[in-house]
Amino acid sequence: TQLLEQSPQFLSIQEGENLTVYCNSSSVFSSLQWYRQEPGEGPVLLVTVVTGGEVKKLKRLTFQFGDARKDSSLHITAAQPGDTGLYLCAGPLYNQGGKLIFGQGTELSVKP
Amino acid sequence: GAGVSQSPSNKVTEKGKDVELRCDPISGHTALYWYRQSLGQGLEFLIYFQGNSAPDKSGLPSDRFSAERTGGSVSTLTIQRTQQEDSAVYLCASSLAAGGPDEQFFGPGTRLTVL
Secondary structure, three states: OOOOEEEOOEEEEEOOOOEEEEEEOOOOOOOEEEEEEOOOOOOEEEEEEOOOOOEEEEOOEEEEEOOOOOEEEEEEOOOOHHHOEEEEEEEEOOOOOOOEEEOOOEEEEEEO | OOOOEEEOOEEEEOOOOOEEEEEEOOOOOOEEEEEEEOOOOOEEEEEEEEOOOOOEOOOOOOOOEEEEEOOOOOEEEEEOOOOHHHOEEEEEEEEOOOOOOOOOEEOOOEEEEEO
């Protein structure tokens, strides 16, 4: 059973298009994180959302945390080839220290 | 500045052999994690070290897997009698574990191939 379900798993779009990636759970999380991973490298943290309903913007990336803290989304406006990579959501398990549970990832390909 | 480093970057071994994977965390980070990632997939938690506490080994898939962290710094993940299903990228991460949402800093991983 996957605690964090990401969709879609694969996304191939043209440069300039918009896209949204979803991260859903039946469990409540105290926070959720989004990481981006490029081939041959480890994931790099993009953002942490903590408050239900929170919206954070990072240039062309907009992150939302659901009101009930069970889901999150990542929206990219005017995607560029440099956005290509694996996007992972992750959240801490309750009362288990810093241990994170990860979604299965969304593989994004942005073609010029 | 030095990030998390892992060695080797690639390891090819024969089924049944033992392998050791090394992780050098960021200096001063008290928490260290090992994850396993199959091709294009999310990360599977393996083991977590926090300071001097007993490690959380709940993610280790079998007793062939073990890890230690010496002196609160370098960690080694050992896989004994490797099987083909052990082939994956093994990622190490470290964090300050200062309380609250914690950023994990990842190394580049070790790609393990078991023939």
